[in-house]
Amino acid sequence: MATLETISSIDTAPRHPIRLVANRTGLTVDLIRAWEKRYHVVEPARSDTKRRLYSDYDIERLRMIRIAKQNGRRLVDVAPMSLEALRDVVSEDSRFDAAQDNPAEVYRPSWSNPLESTDTQDAVDAMLFAIQTMDQHRFDQLLQEGLVKQALPAYLETVIGPLLREIGESTRLGKLRIAHEHMATAHLRTFIGALRFRETFTGSEPKIIITTPTGQLHELGALMIAALVSVDGWLPVYLGPNTPADEIAACAMQSGARAVSLSLTYPADDPRIPTELTRLRSQLDQKIPLFVGGSAAAHHRQLIGRLGLQSPPSLNELRQTLNELRDRGFRLQSA
Numbered sequence: 001m002a003t004l005e006t007i008s009s010i011d012t013a014p015r016h017p018i019r020l021v022a023n024r025t026g027l028t029v030d031l032i033r034a035w036e037k038r039y040h041v042v043e044p045a046r047s048d049t050k051r052r053l054y055s056d057y058d059i060e061r062l063r064m065i066r067i068a069k070q071n072g073r074r075l076v077d078v079a080p081m082s083l084e085a086l087r088d089v090v091s092e093d094s095r096f097d098a099a100q101d102n103p104a105e106v107y108r109p110s111w112s113n114p115l116e117s118t119d120t121q122d123a124v125d126a127m128l129f130a131i132q133t134m135d136q137h138r139f140d141q142l143l144q145e146g147l148v149k150q151a152l153p154a155y156l157e158t159v160i161g162p163l164l165r166e167i168g169e170s171t172r173l174g175k176l177r178i179a180h181e182h183m184a185t186a187h188l189r190t191f192i193g194a195l196r197f198r199e200t201f202t203g204s205e206p207k208i209i210i211t212t213p214t215g216q217l218h219e220l221g222a223l224m225i226a227a228l229v230s231v232d233g234w235l236p237v238y239l240g241p242n243t244p245a246d247e248i249a250a251c252a253m254q255s256g257a258r259a260v261s262l263s264l265t266y267p268a269d270d271p272r273i274p275t276e277l278t279r280l281r282s283q284l285d286q287k288i289p290l291f292v293g294g295s296a297a298a299h300h301r302q303l304i305g306r307l308g309l310q311s312p313p314s315l316n317e318l319r320q321t322l323n324e325l326r327d328r329g330f331r332l333q334s335a
Contacts, residue, residue, distance in 0.1 A: 014045035034129035268296035
């Protein structure tokens, strides 16, 4: 077995094409390239025709990293490790897993699922690599492939949400150019926007107004909510971004909406946000709950609490709250 070889005896000559490496490591070609670009896990040589060439040493590193990730290790932690350190980590984790035969020796919290979190992070990494390389066709393919693998709510929560945060953070840190962000945003807007129409509506569903307030031009979070609530029997009335408070209130009144959802993303410290939230809450019927989410919502936590707005910490909790509101309305109608 390769893991029994001494490290000094492993061939470091670059001679293997990337597809052979994928077969031997159990990783996809997309993921290998993404890990190279983002975490520098290996540095392949190039042939005369510019094809990547990998050594046995590279293959062993990739294989050890894959196992470490499957055991719950973070890629950012194991990527810089030497091969010897990686083997030690994998060996330690293997001994830990073996101890599961004795429940007294091991405790795993009920929410812990290392393999699931590993798979979703790999999906995000592959998408980020497609964005970095401006591979629009592959980016679209990855978006569609992920939708097949997971139910829509889980896909939005575990892949699309983290992807949006990574794009925003990488752009702010200069790891992605503005052009990368614009390309990704354009494709995500089309992809997420289409998800709203996957369900068949009868017209009897409770309505929810979804938008962003004045000054908030980033709409992908709002589009995610529109797609998400449609799965649970709500009819989203999507207004797009940058909507003044009085227009939102008027739309809620004219449509008979049961709820309003706002997405706050950037800039978090926009001085217009407190004014818009205060005006909207005062103009809305007090029976209509106003939900506020997005990466910038935490910046206004005190205001949100003072106005009595709702800000569920996750998409799953937003779904639960809306489902309770929907069911309560149905009970009132049938009473």
